[in-house]
Amino acid sequence: MIQTDDMLRKLNTYQRDAVLDNSPALLLNAHVGSGKTTVLISKVMYLHLVKEIDLTEMVVLTFTNKAAKEIKDRIKAENSKIKDKDMPYFGTFHSVASKLLSKVLPIQEIGYTNRFTIMDPDELFEMAYRLMIEHRFNIKFKNKLSKRMEAIKNGETLYGNMKREDDIKVLWECMVEEKRKQNKMDFDDLIVHATKLLETGVFTPKWVIIDEFQDCDRAQLALIKAMCGANTNLFVVGDPNQIIYSWRGSEKNIFQNFKRVYDAKEMSLPINYRSSSTILEAAKQFLEDSTELEGVRDEGSKIVVKNHYNPFNEAQYLCDQIKKLTSEGSVSYKDIAIFYRTQRQSKTMEDALIKEKIPVEVSVKKSLKDIPVLHWLVSLLKASINHNDKNNIITALNNKEFGEGLSFAKIRGIINNESDHTSILLDKIIGFLQANVENISEVYDYFALDDYLSPTSSTFLENKTLILDFIDSMKRYIDEKNVALTEGMREYLNSSTLYGLHILKDSIDAEDESVKLMTLHACKGLEFKHVFIVGVNEGSIPLRTSTAEARVEEKRLFFVGITRAKDTLEISYYTNPDDYRVLEGPSRFVDMLPGHIVAKEESKERQVDLQSMRKAIQKNINTQEEVAVLDEARPEEKASDETRVKHEKYGEGIVESEDEDSITVVFEAYGSKTFSKVFTSLEYLG
Numbered sequence: 001m002i003q004t005d006d007m008l009r010k011l012n013t014y015q016r017d018a019v020l021d022n023s024p025a026l027l028l029n030a031h032v033g034s035g036k037t038t039v040l041i042s043k044v045m046y047l048h049l050v051k052e053i054d055l056t057e058m059v060v061l062t063f064t065n066k067a068a069k070e071i072k073d074r075i076k077a078e079n080s081k082i083k084d085k086d087m088p089y090f091g092t093f094h095s096v097a098s099k100l101l102s103k104v105l106p107i108q109e110i111g112y113t114n115r116f117t118i119m120d121p122d123e124l125f126e127m128a129y130r131l132m133i134e135h136r137f138n139i140k141f142k143n144k145l146s147k148r149m150e151a152i153k154n155g156e157t158l159y160g161n162m163k164r165e166d167d168i169k170v171l172w173e174c175m176v177e178e179k180r181k182q183n184k185m186d187f188d189d190l191i192v193h194a195t196k197l198l199e200t201g202v203f204t205p206k207w208v209i210i211d212e213f214q215d216c217d218r219a220q221l222a223l224i225k226a227m228c229g230a231n232t233n234l235f236v237v238g239d240p241n242q243i244i245y246s247w248r249g250s251e252k253n254i255f256q257n258f259k260r261v262y263d264a265k266e267m268s269l270p271i272n273y274r275s276s277s278t279i280l281e282a283a284k285q286f287l288e289d290s291t292e293l294e295g296v297r298d299e300g301s302k303i304v305v306k307n308h309y310n311p312f313n314e315a316q317y318l319c320d321q322i323k324k325l326t327s328e329g330s331v332s333y334k335d336i337a338i339f340y341r342t343q344r345q346s347k348t349m350e351d352a353l354i355k356e357k358i359p360v361e362v363s364v365k366k367s368l369k370d371i372p373v374l375h376w377l378v379s380l381l382k383a384s385i386n387h388n389d390k391n392n393i394i395t396a397l398n399n400k401e402f403g404e405g406l407s408f409a410k411i412r413g414i415i416n417n418e419s420d421h422t423s424i425l426l427d428k429i430i431g432f433l434q435a436n437v438e439n440i441s442e443v444y445d446y447f448a449l450d451d452y453l454s455p456t457s458s459t460f461l462e463n464k465t466l467i468l469d470f471i472d473s474m475k476r477y478i479d480e481k482n483v484a485l486t487e488g489m490r491e492y493l494n495s496s497t498l499y500g501l502h503i504l505k506d507s508i509d510a511e512d513e514s515v516k517l518m519t520l521h522a523c524k525g526l527e528f529k530h531v532f533i534v535g536v537n538e539g540s541i542p543l544r545t546s547t548a549e550a551r552v553e554e555k556r557l558f559f560v561g562i563t564r565a566k567d568t569l570e571i572s573y574y575t576n577p578d579d580y581r582v583l584e585g586p587s588r589f590v591d592m593l594p595g596h597i598v599a600k601e602e603s604k605e606r607q608v609d610l611q612s613m614r615k616a617i618q619k620n621i622n623t624q625e626e627v628a629v630l631d632e633a634r635p636e637e638k639a640s641d642e643t644r645v646k647h648e649k650y651g652e653g654i655v656e657s658e659d660e661d662s663i664t665v666v667f668e669a670y671g672s673k674t675f676s677k678v679f680t681s682l683e684y685l686g
């Protein structure tokens, strides 16, 4: 047991006690940066190596695919004999529920087969809309359809009692039936159906281990409860100071309730290994209770608080700062992260970094919709392996760009044999399962995809490469899992719906040699040597909120951001935010930092005078003359559908619209993207 002894030796006493504890239910209250992930992995290894619990007898539930992957990777690194397939129930709540439904639970009892496919919220909405038209349902507040369906599902009603009820309830019942008919489940169905079937006691693992327990919602807690048999042990790890998803339904008093329901023992991990004591001192100001944050590191440097004129100045300053930090060689790009409150703030920053040739990765859960050709391909493949999937048949055929552009009525006519029209693509979809396609690489030729990608278009090669990469990634998945073609396709397509484009690349890779940009929500669980939190103005950080509870959550969110930093933390705010929702000057969060740990810096950088820049651009639009923006001669800018431009990353596209600050370009392969004019170097192709 040298391996286990070695592993245990590296832990501190608190961590070791938690790993060795034998209670049937343990709640580990882990302070920020106290080695939660380290302990969770050690616990799994200890149970496996010392207590000889098979990894298949453990369910390890996480909130992100990244966290699940990190846990599996670290276990594989500890023991090279362990492979992914040995840990079938290690994953996110949704992926584990999906695995149980397709492999373990008696799914036929709820009218499904284990070949079900997963639908994202867009697909769900499309289905609702189609049914609404087909059945001529009378639905009020159509623009609030998603919200109203959500309410119906939770047994609530929105907008009070109507004089005359509409058909929303009938639509909802029709959807439930239609999903069953098409053998499809939405994200919530995965959890709800798995919970229902688990209640029969067919699957009761020996251990259920949960990461980030503080963020579980009611449905997830029910799933956990349903899989716990009389002999199931529970090990849950969480930090009540990092609850940042209460808007998504994470349960209040979750820790107290857990202790009560499972008669659980509570232990804690109090020592923070991550941050300098100055950063911890800053973090303490944002705690709601008197939690002691004990650190082991030295004081480090002061927290820099800096003003900028506006986001453009800030972006330019950060580029200079990043160049300075990395120029000496001891800091690499991957050590640096920039956090903001809302995704829309990333645009200016990303453009500035690309312009300065600084490698950058923006963490955003991109759905397949963001790449139209892949979105279409997935519909086509989902329809081909499940002929009941009417919605995806329609989406694949109806698509004007890649499909056959057939109308809804025409498609219905062909499907129901009521029309003389034919569809080559539909014949291929229907014939797929009988066509003896043996290898996924043959899919491209089977569908003759060249013909659907407009071979003469400028984006043909780009789209073809995207499709071939996707097929290649699916092939790797099928080969690794060693599963039959259609089973592998279904599993892979389901994962692409759950994880979006991260399926092509293992999410944002902290080891990638690039500066990371992300929202405060996305930074949870990560750590970086140097962290910049931008836009710390009232109305941005914190956002304007209407309830006291939401205000407290803003504080916790800022706490999460601060505590990602290991060595340095810099906070900035705008004196001229250029957004009516955001107030000038530092927010109350800046004022909460004790003076003795703060180094205030006045910005000295060259200011971009937004007013004169705007005037110059306006003049340019009016007179169609070339003007220089930020010392750079730019070609004539005019808002015309025909204006073609080329972007370093996205290739060629057509200008859709532009205003003084931004320009929106439609790229065939990537869809519509908006850039800030100041930083984007778009090559005008005339």
Ligand SMILES: Nc1ncnc2c1ncn2[C@@H]1O[C@H](COP(=O)(O)OP(=O)(O)OP(=O)(O)O)[C@@H](O)[C@H]1O
Pocket: 010, 011, 012, 015, 030, 031, 032, 033, 034, 035, 036, 037, 038, 039, 239, 272, 273, 274, 524, 525, 526, 527, 563
């Ligand atoms: N016993 C230990 N000795 C030294 N360093 C440790 C020890 N335990 C954890 N660390 C280090 O402390 C840092 C934080 O650990 P980890 O990421 O596991 O914390 P966490 O509790 O998951 O953090 P958070 O909740 O903030 O996401 C990591 O860099 C980790 O390597």
